[in-house]
Amino acid sequence: MKSLRSALRLGACSVLASSVLLSSLALAAAKQEQKAATRPDLPPLPIEETGAIRSLPKNMPESWMYVDEAAFFSMFGGKVIVLDVMEERPAKRIKAIADKNLLGNFKAAQKRDEFYIMESFHARGSRGPREDVLAIYDKTTFKILKEIVWKDATRLTALPERYSMGLSKDERFLYVANFSPAASFSVVDLDKREVVDVIGTPGCVLTYPTGERSVTSLCSNGGLLTTVLDKNGKKSAQHRIKPFFDTDKTPIFERPAIIDGMAYFPGFAGKMHTIDLRGDVAKFVETWDLITPEERKTNWRPGGLGLNDKDEQGLMYMIAHENGADGTQTHGGSHVWVIDVKNKKRLRKLALPGWGISIAVTRGKEPKLVVTNGDLNLDIIDPKDGKLIQTISDFGNVTPLLVHKAY
């Protein structure tokens, strides 16, 4: 057990001391055999090119995902890893890696061949002036096309969120959450590659894209704030939507699944809150129950970090656990609920092979679940039958806290 430890934490490719000696002997033996069978008749291998750098396809396959490796144990080592979660060969799963410093935030574009990392640097590691930088990456070359430096270093540094950044429907504008702890968001014009406005959202956080060119934030009073932008991305108006939950007594997760412009916010205790984000201004629609009276008796609840995601058919997937209590909302769960949000119906309950902390769903007609498990590896699961397809470990992961679709 003891000697397994370093092998486990230091990657797939480790064998132990004793094995080294054994394999040396085996190799020596093999060498003898091979010598007998060599084929000197073959032409020699040609000289190969040096300096070649790979690139990725313009359209990533449906099973490729961006893994937000938050690197909680050293915030300097954060990464975004493109991973083919259906690849069976361990060596071929990693497709590319980008750095992401100090709890950097990540967003992938769908139409643009870009992704965005909003990160921070001190000039010398932990010390020196802090700079907040938006890095715009070319998603095929993984090269940085442009770095935009924030005037004030105020971007949100927190655990990964799907909506710490948002994209306008036409993907011309990127919305980036700031928190100093005064809340605001910056609007980046992705065509011009510059910040066009920084808009205060007092008491309201995060950037849920709304309508064509609006941004909705979730407020400390249990309401919403929608900021409407003009065609240049500058603030045109702000609208407050009145409270629809009690942030003390009936808190909700700040992590909705947004499906066809409708945002579904689960509550800690299992109520769902539907918000219409299709128009210029957000509208509260309704609250409905996710949980049966039977389940409520044993305190079934949603829970986790990135506790939900959606597939391309419009279904929502959410981690849940029994015996919920104050505090367990962040602890993940043993099951995944498959929810038809349009019909307000839970279709299936899947038992996870292990504990689940975060969940993501692959693209396409046959979606697969990507569950960050209690070992901080990824379980790939077929939601049709709940079967474990494979567990992915040893891709340089330490704390892979959130997984995103790749396009």
Next chain:
Amino acid sequence: MKSLRSALRLGACSVLASSVLLSSLALAAAKQEQKAATRPDLPPLPIEETGAIRSLPKNMPESWMYVDEAAFFSMFGGKVIVLDVMEERPAKRIKAIADKNLLGNFKAAQKRDEFYIMESFHARGSRGPREDVLAIYDKTTFKILKEIVWKDATRLTALPERYSMGLSKDERFLYVANFSPAASFSVVDLDKREVVDVIGTPGCVLTYPTGERSVTSLCSNGGLLTTVLDKNGKKSAQHRIKPFFDTDKTPIFERPAIIDGMAYFPGFAGKMHTIDLRGDVAKFVETWDLITPEERKTNWRPGGLGLNDKDEQGLMYMIAHENGADGTQTHGGSHVWVIDVKNKKRLRKLALPGWGISIAVTRGKEPKLVVTNGDLNLDIIDPKDGKLIQTISDFGNVTPLLVHKAY
């Protein structure tokens, strides 16, 4: 096993999901009991001070060591950790931590209340201009007294070495190895806190302090180069010492134990090489054998990363292994040899409780061995009887490759 993984690699303080639920119940029960036994008669706790920062004693106890955590899996996360290796309570072992970026080099002073970290930074993590910085730390407050920036970013970035930096006997000058791959060293006047010279050492590396104010480097031809400095720390003369080993056929480790001014360099195959560093210029003294003819039959050899250290009584301790071969010199070993270098005698062979990669020895009359084991934890061993005193894990260690005495 699976669920143990994250617990193991994420620190001593981890318990598993199931335990969480259990302990919640236990706590609830305990709370009931406690309620009955409360003592409201006690005066309430006073309001406590905020902002208090601890400091360390001027003279560190003998059992305190500096651990060079190289952070091989993300070179951004390197640390120097002050650890009391004899402390039984896990929570009280860590005394202080300093950052050490990009395979930074470390040196502790003995007379000055300082230590030195020579590190590098790119302006933005992996990208942007590189700066090489010598950070002079106050060893009691762990605050940086001065940062000295190199004119050219050429300092040696390599696995940790005891002599990537050296101190003059009077500790006025610090010698810092550079490698671009052209070899040189910088001389820092620690009184004035400035670089006073950068001295080329073509083909010769590292900085073994010599005499009062000389620096010896080990050369690619199997010889030595001694640079003599003037009283201001500037180059006064350089002397080449002729080859005393064949770097191809009879290589030596670049890691000597320097005891009373005599440097003892072990050879890969087990010969010891004595160099006199007491005068202004290094002198080769002799070669002698560490290994018996019997041991040679099964290829006993020294091996490891920080493969040796010394105690304050003048004994040398070195990791060794059987069945040595080309390549195994770096792989550590199963035993520690205790060597009386003055009498060219091996006193004892200690079997390690596990595999050993690096070794260090605590100060004082009852020295203890600190062995980085194959699990990349630290085994603390009594060299008198070879007994394992304790294994220290979960101090934020990933790759604690070299351990130094603290003063």
Next chain:
Amino acid sequence: MSLFDKLFEKTARGAAQKGSRRGFIRGLGAALVGAGSIPLLPVARAADGGQKLPQDNRLPQDSEAGDPASCDYWRYCAVDGFLCECCGGTYNTCPPGTEMSPITWIGTCRNPVDGRNYVISYNDCCGTTQCGSCLCQRDEGDRPLYRADKSNDVNWCLGANSSVYHCSTAIVVGLAFEQ
């Protein structure tokens, strides 16, 4: 559900707090709570390291209330992070070389010895990379980012010179009164 919601928190040192909690490791959730392998030592401890510590004159409520190196210790009811007690600091002092963030989150914890509820300020120590030892996560009363005053997902070192989080303290800053 939440004890804290029933209490009026009398913050004795308003300047030092923003009434909020922080907790990077929520997501690590299930697998990472507690301080399982560290034995409970429910006794007062002598100072070590040649420096007089606040613990030297601890009242029974502290000294008999459990082990400050254990995640179960009473002050940590709302802590979420690495315990400074294990990192070269103590439960109420920062390790050498770090700075204490002036912006903190607070919790209200019940002392098991005197039965009183105290307001605890969880000032983070910042400026050195993660301590990496004694990870402790207790999420009672935690709220998402929209309740910044109760959210422990934020890196509260944003109030310090360095945004790099090292460990968390738990400092008594007052008594809490029931409503």
Next chain:
Amino acid sequence: MSLFDKLFEKTARGAAQKGSRRGFIRGLGAALVGAGSIPLLPVARAADGGQKLPQDNRLPQDSEAGDPASCDYWRYCAVDGFLCECCGGTYNTCPPGTEMSPITWIGTCRNPVDGRNYVISYNDCCGTTQCGSCLCQRDEGDRPLYRADKSNDVNWCLGANSSVYHCSTAIVVGLAFEQ
């Protein structure tokens, strides 16, 4: 002892090499060699990811000589680091977003299929933090820093724009001739 010492290494592309090896992970030594958990697949592989790979037209010496994702693969006789084959690159190309260091160390490896010794240039890919997968350490012929041309303790990304090491390639740059 060392095969390499008996060979004259004909470096076909002098500019790209400095005749030296690098290997951060020597110290990890005993516990970390090999590619134990990755199955050997000694067959040619189709390109994936929509990009034509050099492997598409591999000669038998490559395609029948083992698995480039295994530490035992013939080209890796002197490699020491993370294999780019597992990091989004291949054995002779760098992953997206990195740069190939022009300063490298070289080894001389025997191809088990044709029996010839080839000079292999182990160009590091730099500029993104450690890949962290497929750590492979084979230290034959390694020398300490004083023989920079044979030392794998140095971070050879010093030749790239970024000193941050990501993974290592193994590129055939010529035939080696016995003396």
